[in-house]
Amino acid sequence: MHEDIVLSGFGGQGVMFAGQLLAYAGLREGKHVAWVPSYGPEMRGGTAHVTVVVSDEEIGSLIVAHPTVAVVMNLPSFERFVPAVKPGGLLIVNSSLIAETVDRDDILTLRVPANDISLELGNDRLANMVMVGALLASRPVVSKESVVESLKKILPERRQRLLEINEQAMQRGIECSSPSRSSAQLTD
Amino acid sequence: MKVERTEIESRQSWREEIVYQRPKALSTTRTHYCPGCTHGIIHRLIAEVIDELGIMEQTIGVFPVGCAVFGYDYFNFDASEAAHGRAPAVATGIKRIYPDKMVFTYQGDGDLAAIGTTEIVHAAARGENITTIFVNNAIYGMTGGQMAPTTLPGQRTTSTWQGRDVAIAGHPVKVSEMLATQDGAVYIARTAVNSPANVNRAKGAIKKAFKVQQAKLGFALVEVLSACPVGWGLAPKEALVWITEHMIPSYPLGEFKATDEVKAIVG
């Protein structure tokens, strides 16, 4: 198993945090992991992205031109990463904010209304966790339990009360990835 | 013979009272300073103060580039050379490692007020607990008499042939006035070594500045107006008069800052 996962979105959409969760979860499972952020001015309000590499083998390149999975949270991210995804790879689109359709037939696309689900849960900051859930259901790079344990570890003390709602958001994401759910739409 | 000498010694015993000798902190190395240069006086004042405070074994001096670059040879305590202008940063490094040692910098005007302006302002702003002896002779001595940041308007140097034209070369930097505005600076004084009375006052200020450090009160600086007869093109005695007539009117003497705490502890 070797996945190069890109998560991308506006600053504040929590892609860096979601990436850290995956990396911590991978570490917890004894896998090789690397969390490679975009940094600097990009992080100040623009579109930020992070690459998370999870592998059973020692990780070589930290530069990933063609991710096996791209999680795109906003339109600029969609435009940047749709062409980059490796053939046979997975694209997870935040359909709450991105109406555009994918013009590639060599990748798997999963549309998840992450912001809508987040709002349904009564908190507008959970879209990233919904996307993490959708990712885990489609590509089980790490287990849900590991993500939850990692969440416990990296949420600051004062935010621990948010653990449950984060878990719920992730669960909703997992359910989304099932083709039987109407809120998700699988195309290939 | 022996008896005779004892008699002489006993008869002349009043002569044995030492009124003047080389301070322990001053080494016997012959200085390289030009005739009439007053660096030597200032060195001696520092050495006397260090002797009187009994701090020679705790003192570390920092001597950056300039005429006093060989200062480390002229004293009997630990010393470091420093790059041009960087003495306050070097002294900061030493003092942070040894907060109980007495750390001072000995800087000229080019060093402190031109290339090292940043370092001195920030050492003062941090309230770095060091002492700075700032020797202002209004010229670059070591390189042969070019304009310094403290060169007076109209003053001739080898890089201001017609005299410093403020329209071209700007205005002198008033270091003591400037540093006195920094909250971290607790004692700032300007003195001169152009007369015996002023030499004594300079020594008093230097002593205060070291006591300020001993009492861990903050940053202290003593500016000393100093003669550079060779750089100024004057005889040594004329140079002392030039300090009186030209430098002091532009660089008034006195204490620019002594916080209440300083006054309470060192007077």
Place this chain on the structure above:
Amino acid sequence: MESKVLMKGNEAIGEGAIRAGCQAYFGYPITPQTELLEYMSHWMIELGRVFVQAESEIAAINMCYGAAAAGARVMTSSSSPGISLKQEGISYMAGAELPCVIVNVVRGGPGLGNIAPAQGDYFQATKGGGHGDYRLLVLAPASVQEAMDLTSLAFDLADKYRNPVMLLADGLIGQVMEPVHLHDWTPQFVAKPWALTGAAGREKNVIKSIYLQPEKMEPHVQHLQRKYAQMRSDEVRYAEMMVADADIVLVAYGTASRVCQTALKLARSEGLRVGLFRPISLFPFPIQQISDLAKSAKMFLVAELSSGQMVEDVRLAAAGKVPVHLVSRLGGMQLTPEEVLVAIKELGGNEGGAN
């Protein structure tokens, strides 16, 4: 499960310094190394050690000079433009024989350049940078773990040789988070009878780099050269991957070596005999090892995030025995494994060797 923690390279460097007994850190913010300054601001003060955010990189290196002169283990860090500012102090420290660890998290240049990872400071680090006849010991980490380990080692080496040691990382190594095993470093402290501690009960000590008479300066510089010669014989560090049967040996350090590691796997999966040689010490450079490889390999392919700086040292070491090629990206652009693979194939790697 091995007990590892996820850390950014910049933080791991800070932790490596703290574990090696770093007593004072002086720095100035600049991307992409600022997390290191922040990490030190927290932990050095927490541990009762010295931390000062200096007014400039110049002041920071001179504070290091002072603290090192006082005998402390000291570190400063910056990124390319800031390291240029430190060169004056680095030269003085080399001249005055002061141990210090200097971290350069390299970014794209020249000039203000950009903040992307790059390797354009190789010449500056290994060939001088500042003025005068001196060398730094230069170590280049290729992972977060190595960033921590080499930082700790750098402190021991700086003390051992009374010489500044540079950790030459790059923006990617600084920013990436990887699992790190937190080592228990036993610092190799050495006595420093030369340090400025106040001349109590001994002759005074003087720290200086000035020797006005050339007759005195020459023996001093010769003494420095003897130290560099000892480094050349004792401190060469490198890693190899599948070089034994390799026709093409990739040579790369830091981030570029990670790219090559993946390129090597891609090449091997296609049956191409490719190996990887990774210098860890850039000064001293592994001249002998490359010279030996030149006997078995058909060519070298150097991969750098610069217009080709280390390639000159590889050419010197190969001494014309085999061709030395370069694949590179500039200005903060990143090499990909695919690009390196293309270069391998263009060089005849697809035919199992050079022509």
